[in-house]
Amino acid sequence: MDLSVRIGSLVLKSPLMSASGCFGYGLEYADIVDLSSLGAVVVKGLFLKEREGHPPPRIVETPSGMLNAIGLQGIGVHRFVREKMPELRRLGAVVIVNVCGSSIDEYAEVTRILSDCEGVAAIELNISCPNIKEGGIQFGCNLASTGEVVAAVRRATALPLIPKLTPNVTSVPSFARAAEENGADAVSLVNTFLAMVIDPETRRPAISNGMGGLSGPAIRPIAVRMVYECAKQVRIPVIGMGGISSARDVLEFMIAGATAVQVGTANFVDPFIWPRLQAGIEDYMTRHGVARVADLVGTVDF
Amino acid sequence: MPPLDVPALVLRNTHLSPDYNVLHLEAPAIAAASQPGQFVMIRTAAGTDPLLRRPFSVFEVLRDAAGSPSGISVLSKRIGPGTARLYDAAAGDRLLVLGPLGKPFSLVSPPAEAWMVAGGVGLAPFATLTEALRSTGAPARLFYGGRTRADLFYLDWFASRGVTLDLATEDGSLGAHGRVTAPLDDALRARAASLPVTLYACGPEPMLKAVAGLARTYGRSSQLSTERIMGCGLGGCYSCVVRVREAGGAPHFVRSCLNGPVFNGDDLVWE
Ligand SMILES: Cc1cc2nc3c(=O)[nH]c(=O)nc-3n(C[C@H](O)[C@H](O)[C@H](O)COP(=O)(O)O)c2cc1C
Numbered sequence: 001m002d003l004s005v006r007i008g009s010l011v012l013k014s015p016l017m018s019a020s021g022c023f024g025y026g027l028e029y030a031d032i033v034d035l036s037s038l039g040a041v042v043v044k045g046l047f048l049k050e051r052e053g054h055p056p057p058r059i060v061e062t063p064s065g066m067l068n069a070i071g072l073q074g075i076g077v078h079r080f081v082r083e084k085m086p087e088l089r090r091l092g093a094v095v096i097v098n099v100c101g102s103s104i105d106e107y108a109e110v111t112r113i114l115s116d117c118e119g120v121a122a123i124e125l126n127i128s129c130p131n132i133k134e135g136g137i138q139f140g141c142n143l144a145s146t147g148e149v150v151a152a153v154r155r156a157t158a159l160p161l162i163p164k165l166t167p168n169v170t171s172v173p174s175f176a177r178a179a180e181e182n183g184a185d186a187v188s189l190v191n192t193f194l195a196m197v198i199d200p201e202t203r204r205p206a207i208s209n210g211m212g213g214l215s216g217p218a219i220r221p222i223a224v225r226m227v228y229e230c231a232k233q234v235r236i237p238v239i240g241m242g243g244i245s246s247a248r249d250v251l252e253f254m255i256a257g258a259t260a261v262q263v264g265t266a267n268f269v270d271p272f273i274w275p276r277l278q279a280g281i282e283d284y285m286t287r288h289g290v291a292r293v294a295d296l297v298g299t300v301d302f
Numbered sequence: 303m304p305p306l307d308v309p310a311l312v313l314r315n316t317h318l319s320p321d322y323n324v325l326h327l328e329a330p331a332i333a334a335a336s337q338p339g340q341f342v343m344i345r346t347a348a349g350t351d352p353l354l355r356r357p358f359s360v361f362e363v364l365r366d367a368a369g370s371p372s373g374i375s376v377l378s379k380r381i382g383p384g385t386a387r388l389y390d391a392a393a394g395d396r397l398l399v400l401g402p403l404g405k406p407f408s409l410v411s412p413p414a415e416a417w418m419v420a421g422g423v424g425l426a427p428f429a430t431l432t433e434a435l436r437s438t439g440a441p442a443r444l445f446y447g448g449r450t451r452a453d454l455f456y457l458d459w460f461a462s463r464g465v466t467l468d469l470a471t472e473d474g475s476l477g478a479h480g481r482v483t484a485p486l487d488d489a490l491r492a493r494a495a496s497l498p499v500t501l502y503a504c505g506p507e508p509m510l511k512a513v514a515g516l517a518r519t520y521g522r523s524s525q526l527s528t529e530r531i532m533g534c535g536l537g538g539c540y541s542c543v544v545r546v547r548e549a550g551g552a553p554h555f556v557r558s559c560l561n562g563p564v565f566n567g568d569d570l571v572w573e
Contacts, residue, residue, distance in 0.1 A: 021539070028537035028560070031304040044540075052555055055573065059533050059541040064350040066533065070540045073555055217350045245350070268354060268534035269345065271400070272307050 001285055002292040003278070005039065005260050007237050008160035008185030010122055012039035012094060012260060015250070015293060016277055019241050019264030020045055020098035020124060020164070021070065025084045027091075033274055036092030039260055043080070045098040045126050048106050050076040060197050060206035065216030065243070066265060067195055069209035072100055072129060077110045081117045089119040096122045098164070100129065104139075104149050108156040115157040123159050125150065125184075128166035128191035129213075140166040140175070140191075147178045154183035162239065165189040165230075167219075172226045173233040180234045188239035188262065189230060190223045216265040217243040224256050231257020231298055245269070247280020257298040303335045305401050305536070312395040313364075313373060318455050321380045322423070323389050325397075326364060326373060332401050333371035336360045338409075338431040339527055339564045342374065342401030343535040346387040356384045357532045357559075359426035359504070360402060363433070374399075377455075379423040403535050404563050407431055407502060407525050411438040414498040418465075419445045419486055419513050421505025422453060427527050429456065431502060432463050443468065445489075447482025447509075451475040483512040490520040500525065501567070514567035524567030528558045535559045545571040 003014045017040040023029060026041040035041055053073025060067050075083070080097070088095050097114050101107035107125065114120045127140035127149060139145045140163075150163050163179040165172055167190040176187045192213025197206040205211070223242025231238045240258030244250055245266040253261045266273055281293060290296060310327040317323045332342065343355035358376040366372040380389045391397065407427070410416050416435050418428045425446060435442045442463075447470040448454045454469060454476060461467060468485045469477025478485045486501075493499060503513040504527035517524035533539035536559065543555035544562065546569045553571040556562075 024536075024538045024540075032536075053540065053543070056541070056543055057531050058543070059531060059539070061352060061354055064353055066354060068533075068539070068541070073540050073543070216353055265353070268539055270307075270398075271534070271536055271538070 001282055002294070003281065005294050007122065007162070007239070007260060010160050014039040014278060015254065015260040016274060017042050017096065017239070017260060017262045018267060019262035020126065022264035022267050025080065025088075026093055026095070027084060027087055029271060030087070030091055032271055035088070037278070038093070038274060040094040040096045040121060041088065042096045042098055042124055042262060043084070044074055045072045045100040045129065046074050046077045046080055046110060047072065047100045047102070048077055048110050050074065050079065055208045057207050059212075062195070062197060062214065062216075063218060065214055065218030067197055067207060067212040067214050068192070069207050069212035071209065077113050081113065085117055085119055094121045095119055096124050096162070098124045098126045099153075100126045104152045107149055108152050111153050111156045115159050120159065123153065123157055123161050124188055125153055125161065125163040126191075128164050137166055137168065141169055143174060143178050146175055147182045150179050150182035150184055160185040162186045162188050164191055166191050167222065167226055168194050173230045176230040176234045176238070180236050184236060186237040186239055186259070187230065187234065188241065190219070190226055190242045193219055193222070215243070217245055219243050220249060224252055227253055227258050228256040228300065247277050247284060250277055250281060251284055251296065254293070254296045255298070255300050257300070259294070259297050305403055306331050307398055307400045308332060309396045310373070310399040312391050312393050312397060314393055315391050317389070319452055322453070322455060323378050323380075324361065324375050325378065325388060325391060326375045327397065327399055328373045329399050330370070330372050332399060333363045333374050336363065336374065336402035336430070337406035338434045339407035339427050340402040340404050341535070341563060342376070342399050342403065343532070344376070344388070345398040346384040352384045352387070354533055355398075355400065355535065357529075357535055359527070360430055361426050362429045377423060377426040400535065404559060405561065407527075407564050409434055409438050410440045410498075410500045412440050414500055415441045415443065417443045417445065417486070417489070417499055417501050419482060419501060419503040419505070419509070421447050421482060421509040424503070424505030424509070424527070424529070425455065427504050428502070429459065432460060432465055436463065442466070443489075445470070445482050445486045447471065447505075449473065481509070481512075483509060483516065486513070487516055490516055490522065495521065503527065504529070507572075510570075511572045514570060514572075517567050525564050526567045526570060528563050528565060528570075530558045532559055545573065547571050
């Protein structure tokens with residue numbers, strides 16, 4: 001059975017990846033998950049410098065989902081390369097780094113540093129974090145800026161480049177096209193939906209940042225729709241995510257048009273989910289006589 | 303040992319009050335591995351609502367007739383939909399229990415005494431600590447506060463294990479009238495500086511902050527067990543951060559699931 005999928009020049013042994021920000025730097029899970037068994041480990045968003053993130057409370061649970069505003073707390077790209085990459089390499093992880101920036105120059109600089117680091121397999125460009133004032137979503141909500149930042153980072157690296165798109169726009173496919181036209185090798189979607197929870201007793205928002213990003217099963221059907229729409233409009237691979245919690249959900253995204261998928265919130269609920277997802281995909285392939293998982297991509301009967 | 307995720311059988315659910323319950327869970331491997339102050343993440347429902355697991359201190363390590371660890375209990379207070387599920391759990395149910403997780407308390411030995419300070423459901427880590435202290439022989443004392451006498455539990459349990467009890471209730475219905483930190487303050491003042499004592503505390507953050515302050519005032523060390531909102535318990539989500547200041551460095555956020563939940567009181571920076 002062939003579970004491999006291709007993202008630009010990268011051939012992954014499985015379509016399953018961790019979603020950025022939901023798997024630490026990967027090493028947190030090394031003693032319970034075989035990191036080399038994943039298609040890729042997508043690590044937490046990194047800026048050039050260390051960041052503190054928002055004060056707690058940073059999350060609140062919502063019906064079948066959660067709202068977060070972590071604020072991209074992180075160790076910065078230099079410490080990541082020094083302190084995390086050697087062990088990730090040793091464990092055989094295919095590492096995709098989620099790159100953040102407050103300016104186009106910062107995105108390009110972080111990407112250049114990572115491109116010189118052995119073992120970084122691809123760059124996921126985070127232009128979609130809803131939780132920080134500067135950077136991130138300000139690039140991802142404007143077509144011209146999306147094109148500009150993708151083009152600039154494209155010039156900075158030969159690694160596969162995967163802009164991560166926000167669902168907080170009227171037409172996600174137009175942003176997928178802008179990414180493709182400016183040299184992206186794939187796009188990933190969706191990042192979280194900007195949302196809010198208020199406690200009527202205190203009349204205060206439930207998390208310190210006021211608003212946050214909604215993830216988990218609650219967003220899945222919207223994410224599937226967006227992946228479906230984007231996959232029809234671009235020729236580069238689409239990496240789908242949003243609420244995936246079972247093999248059934250993985251297959252749904254792939255049939256909608258995703259070449260690979262990422263799992264975020266469900267990993268919090270069940271960190272032992274990975275072998276179960278893989279077994280479920282294999283079981284489906286057996287039942288449906290599918291030899292190569294890549295043959296399922298975009299096969300929705302509609 | 304890496305944490306395990308087991309579908310633990312609910313052996314017994316004891317309702318202590320309209321809010322508090324103790325769940326006995328069959329989980330021998332987790333029981334055998336857990337140390338005082340560690341926690342487990344419990345999935346309270348099979349579906350997606352509530353979605354996230356909830357963190358609980360390991361309250362007791364249960365043992366079979368031969369004395370081998372057979373399970374754990376957790377002390378829960380009903381405050382939301384997850385804990386409401388646990389309040390209503392029935393013997394025979396199964397709950398996914400992930401653990402043991404986090405950094406445990408470090409134990410003291412005689413002549414040092416261990417003074418535990420618990421507020422409400424913050425009693426949870428102190429039964430296992432009491433058992434462990436019995437093996438070091440350090441004398442143990444429990445300062446335990448709640449709203450009213452009906453909120454104080456397991457008093458006989460601690461007394462029968464030689465723990466000296468100092469109780470406080472906000473309505474004065476049992477023990478000192480007011481906050482538990484008042485009798486703690488008196489006891490610290492009365493204790494000769496030459497006699498070592500370590501404070502262990504778990505409870506509402508204002509109480510932890512007060513205990514850290516008293517420890518500093520009287521030159522005592524303190525180990526505080528924090529209870530932040532946690533998403534995963536494994537360091538994946540960065541939700542449960544607390545601010546710490548490590549020797550010389552600037553204050554920064556660290557994950558209480560990995561770097562805690564037990565922290566040296568001097569390291570914590572309060573907002
Ligand atoms: C706690 C948390 C932190 C996240 N941090 C990041 C991040 O650093 N970079 C990023 O691109 N996306 C981040 N995300 C978004 C996820 O990668 C993913 O796009 C989203 O959660 C939807 O997938 P899910 O429903 O499977 O969680 C974060 C999500 C959560 C819940």
